[in-house]
Amino acid sequence: MHDVVIVGAGPVGLFLACELGLAGCSVLVLEREPEPRSPWRSFPLGMRGLSAGSVEAFSRRGMLEPLLTASGVDERPGADEPAPPRSAGHFAGTPLDPADVDLARLPYRLPGPAMDGIMTSLDAVEEVLAERAGKLGVEIRRGAAVTAVTQTGNTVAVRAGEREYRARWLVGCDGGRSAVRRLAGFDFLGTEPQLTGYLALATLADPGQLSPGFTLTPAGMYLTMSGPGHLGVLDFDGGAYDRSRPPTREHLEAVLRRVSGTDVTLTGLHFASSFTDRAMQTSTYRRGRTLLAGDAAHIHSPLGGQGLNLGIGDAVNLGWKLAATIRGDAPEGLLDTYTSERHPVGAKVLDWSRAQVAVMRPDPHSRAIQAVVRDLLATRDGTTYAFKRTSGTSLRYELGSEHPLVGHNAPDFRLVDGIRLGDLLQDGRGVALDFSADGRLRDAVRHHGDRIRYAAGPAVDDLGFGAVLVRPDGIVVWAGDRVPDRGSFGDAVTRWFTGGEPPRAGAR
Ligand SMILES: Cc1cc2nc3c(=O)[nH]c(=O)nc-3n(C[C@H](O)[C@H](O)[C@H](O)COP(=O)(O)OP(=O)(O)OC[C@H]3O[C@@H](n4cnc5c(N)ncnc54)[C@H](O)[C@@H]3O)c2cc1C
Structure with missing residues (x-):
């Protein structure tokens, strides 16, 4: 019997598997597809944008360099000095x-190796994660489609083909049409689609007929991307297109003609996929011993590209909490903070995608709102607001403290000896970072070395703080000023790492 069975070896399932493997749990991943690679997951159809927050998650587990190599990214997403975002x-x-x-x-955005997002592909992400998972002892079984789930007592049984697998915990990371979600009885609530979207790689008789970039038209929107023949189309058909079959050349040409208002001709269609803006979320991410993460817990349109980033955030949040629960040293209620912290973040992303669809609708009211939104976004405040919503830099969980840093993703503090917080987080423990010269908080964590790493010394830029306590997922749970209060620091250690009062949680 394994500690955890994860269903789905997509990016979220594999990231979670790495987190659990790092914490010493025994993990089995069951994946329906017999082979890891497919045209849908490779460039160009599998192209995905990773936000700075996700890039940082890879960096904090020592996987940034392999990810950049696998993604063919030459320009490093970091900087040694404060720098504006590149995109x-x-x-x-x-x-x-x-x-x-x-x-x-963005006062907590310090220079570091992961300050910006990158473009990658699903198969590059999965290749890096599968390799790391293998090194951590995770077993990945492919060609194993899960068809039944049964919870009895302290065990979950999962059927795939002729075989049954047992585990103490089950996590469904099996994507938007999750079998685990259905089999374990989760609800899935939200809004029905207004549109069908298409992504395609096609050959056009006359590419000059289409404008470059995003073009809103009286019938929808189309997008021509940087590579020749890479197209996107949004058709506001109420989601009527039957997505059980791949779009044909004739269908796509007809839709593109109608939406673009041109007589564009597709002489060839190499790949095409479709999506909708259906926006749904389970009301809880846990039912007993079954949890959900990634698209299994929430779906929305790919506009603005946030689903993968949201799912990686789920995996990073869940991994250490589930591992602590399995080890038996989790504070009471810790695992339930997974839902209370991540559900509001997911709900905000769903609303962000709904808001985009609302202003793109081809009707006069939406177009009027869009003109207003465009003007607002052209201001410094508007751009900063939108960037904070999508880059992961504004994430803050409600952890019951008014301290501005508590609940935030920790800045990548660098000690003058060159060690970064990101380096200290690599082994998946929490970190107490003490900027005092005399290491005054050392005693409070002396007995918790298996869960909390302690490092002391002056920082290059301590942002005015005296010390911080950071969870394994990089979230600050306690921040002290110049002369840190040892008592409240000790309370935070107890509360998050060794038991005591249940942590209160939510997200702002
Ligand atoms: C066109 C498009 C563009 C996008 N662009 C972006 C972007 O730029 N940035 C971004 O953040 N997000 C983007 N997204 C969203 C992103 O791709 C998804 O949110 C992300 O892939 C979700 O990862 P996941 O691991 O949860 O699910 P998936 O990637 O769907 O992986 C699920 C895995 O589970 C397996 N599985 C399914 N059922 C079973 C079963 N019964 N038994 C066993 N295994 C099973 C599947 O084979 C698959 O390997 C985009 C999506 C689309 C469609």
């Missing part, structure tokens, strides 16, 4: 100028 993305097709992001409003 700020778009909102509903309105590009955001990174020069307009107000850095003063």
Whole structure:
């Protein structure tokens, strides 16, 4: 029997498997597809944007370099000095100028190796994670489609083909059509689609007929991407297209003609996939011994590209909490903070995608709102607001403290001896970072070395703090000022790492 069976070897399942493997849990991943690679997961159809927050998650587990190599990224996503973001993305097709992001409003963004997002592909992400998972002793069984789930007492049984697997915990990371979600009786609530979207690699008789970039038209929107023949189309058909079959050349050409208002001709169609803006979320991410993460817990349109980032955030949040629960040293209620912290983050992303669809609708009211939104986004405040919503830099969980840093993703503090917080988090323990010269908080964590790493010394930039206590997922749970209060620091250690009062949680 394994500690955990994870269903789905997509990016979220594999990231979670690495987190649990790092913490010493025995993990089995069951994956339906017999082979790891497919055209849907490789460039160009599998191309995905990873936010700075996700890039940092890879960096904090020592996987950034392999990820950059697998993704073919030459330009490092980091900097040694404060630097503006290289890209700020778009909102509903309105590009955001990174020069307009107000850095003063990102006070916790310190220079480091992971300050920016990157473009990658699903198969590059999965290759890096599967290799790391293997090194951590995770077993990945492919060609194993899960068809039944039964919870009895302290065990969950999972059927795939002729075989049954037993585990203490089950996590469904099996994507938007999750079998685990259905079999374990989770609800899935939200809004039905307004549109069908298409992504395709096609050959056009006359590419000059289509405008470059995002083009809103009276019938929808189309997008021509940097590579020749890479197209996106949004057709506001109420999600009527039957997605059980891949789009044909004739269908796509007809949709593109209608949406673009041109007589564009597709002479060839190499790949095409479709999606909708259906936005759904389970109301809890845990039922007994079964948990959900990634698209299994929430789906929304890919506009603005946030699903993968959201799912990686789930995996990072869940991994250490589930591992502590399995080890038996989790404070009471810790595992339930997975839902209370991550559900509001997911709900906000669903709303962000709904907001984009609302302003892109081809009707006069939506177009009027879009003109207003475009003007607002062209301001420094508007660009900064949108960047904070999508880059992962504004994430803050409600942890019951008014301290501005508590609940935030920790800044990548660097000690003057060159060690970064990101380096200290590599083995998946919490970190107490004490900027005092005399190491005054050392005693409070002396007996917790298996769960909390302690490092002391002056920081290059301590942002005015005296010390911080950081969870394994990089979230600050306690921050002290110049002369840290040992008592409240000890309370935070107890509360998050060794039991005591249940942590209160939610997200702002
Ligand atoms: C066109 C498009 C563009 C996108 N762009 C971005 C972007 O730029 N940035 C971003 O953050 N997100 C983006 N997304 C969203 C992102 O791809 C998903 O959110 C992400 O892949 C979810 O990862 P996952 O591991 O939860 O699920 P998946 O990637 O769907 O993986 C699920 C895995 O589970 C397996 N599985 C399914 N059922 C079973 C079963 N019964 N038994 C065993 N295994 C099973 C599947 O084979 C698969 O390997 C985009 C999505 C689309 C469609």
